[in-house]
Amino acid sequence: MSLPRSSSAGPPAAGASEADATAAARPAHTLDDQLLYDQIGAAAAAIRGRWTSVPRVGLILGTGLGRFASLIETDARIPYADIPHFAASTVASHTGQLVCGRLGGVPLVALEGRVHFYEGYTMRQVTFPVRVIKALGAETLIATNAAGAMNLDYELADVVIVDDHINLMPDNPLRGFNDDRLGPRFPDMSAPYDRELTNVARQAATELGVPTRTGVFVAVPGPNLETRAEYRMLRNLGADIVGMSTVPEVIVAAHAGLRTLVLSIVTDLCDPDSLEPATLEKMLAVAERGAGHLERLIPRIVAHLGP
Numbered sequence: 509m510s511l512p513r514s515s516s517a518g519p520p521a522a523g524a525s526e527a528d529a530t531a532a533a534r535p536a537h538t539l540d541d542q543l544l545y546d547q548i549g550a551a552a553a554a555i556r557g558r559w560t561s562v563p564r565v566g567l568i569l570g571t572g573l574g575r576f577a578s579l580i581e582t583d584a585r586i587p588y589a590d591i592p593h594f595a596a597s598t599v600a601s602h603t604g605q606l607v608c609g610r611l612g613g614v615p616l617v618a619l620e621g622r623v624h625f626y627e628g629y630t631m632r633q634v635t636f637p638v639r640v641i642k643a644l645g646a647e648t649l650i651a652t653n654a655a656g657a658m659n660l661d662y663e664l665a666d667v668v669i670v671d672d673h674i675n676l677m678p679d680n681p682l683r684g685f686n687d688d689r690l691g692p693r694f695p696d697m698s699a700p701y702d703r704e705l706t707n708v709a710r711q712a713a714t715e716l717g718v719p720t721r722t723g724v725f726v727a728v729p730g731p732n733l734e735t736r737a738e739y740r741m742l743r744n745l746g747a748d749i750v751g752m753s754t755v756p757e758v759i760v761a762a763h764a765g766l767r768t769l770v771l772s773i774v775t776d777l778c779d780p781d782s783l784e785p786a787t788l789e790k791m792l793a794v795a796e797r798g799a800g801h802l803e804r805l806i807p808r809i810v811a812h813l814g815p
């Protein structure tokens with residue numbers, strides 16, 4: 509969490525310029541937000557310095573999908589630590605590198621691991637890579653995650669094509685100063701999950717014989733899993749699956765004008781009337797199984813996007 513900077517909270521020091529005085533009159537977070545555009549540019553420039561292609565797609569590889577990167581014809585692997593303003597993941601199940609290359613001839617960048625709000629990062633840090641994917645020239649974002657299923661028809665390791673969401677995160681990545689160069693103040697959310705892409709995903713799944721569901725994802729802050737009463741509430745709200753990521757990224761993607769597809773893997777069943785204790789080990793083991801489906805599905809979806 510960024511704290512207000514005391515240096516800009518008080519009156520300007522003796523000898524300070526007029527610009528400093530104006531700056532001092534504004535809330536500190538507003539000043540930081542105005543730097544965002546330049547920070548995105550610096551991150552994109554660092555990546556371009558090591559990989560000169562223009563990606564068609566940005567792929568976010570969530571829990572259990574680490575292996576996916578081995579399918580990419582890789583030109584460059586860039587640790588997040590080498591990209592200005594990228595946050596490092598503190599979660600063992602998430603590596604932290606950007607894989608740049610081609611999948612079936614289509615140039616793309618894949619984020620091997622994401623950072624989460626529950627790790628203590630700001631929403632701006634959590635969503636920063638999505639801004640950079642856009643700045644590199646991609647038109648499409650494909651994000652994956654692990655989720656718990658309140659919908660009792662769903663089974664472990666099912667792939668869910670997300671077609672809408674409910675945001676219960678306590679902060680919003682677009683809160684604060686809006687830089688019109690990055691997107692509009694009040695982005696439309698009537699269809700943040702691109703209908704054509706969800707249809708392509710369904711078609712690819714049918715071609716491959718991969719069973720999929722289509723459902724509503726609810727985002728919670730975590731890091732604890734939910735109580736039985738909370739699962740009952742989330743189900744009554746209209747959500748099929750629940751997770752601790754992705755929705756902030758989708759909001760920023762909508763703001764930036766990226767077409768978005770989200771694929772979730774069901775890693776635990778969240779039936780409030782017969783809830784089993786969930787452990788990370790069990791969830792990761794199930795995620796591995798679901799990852800097998802996504803390893804077949806994602807290349808086919810990307811191939812549908814054309815060269």
Ligand code: HPA
Nearest residue numbers: 654655656733750751752
């Ligand atoms: N809640 C419950 N189960 C889950 C979650 C969650 O946020 N993520 C993955 N499985």
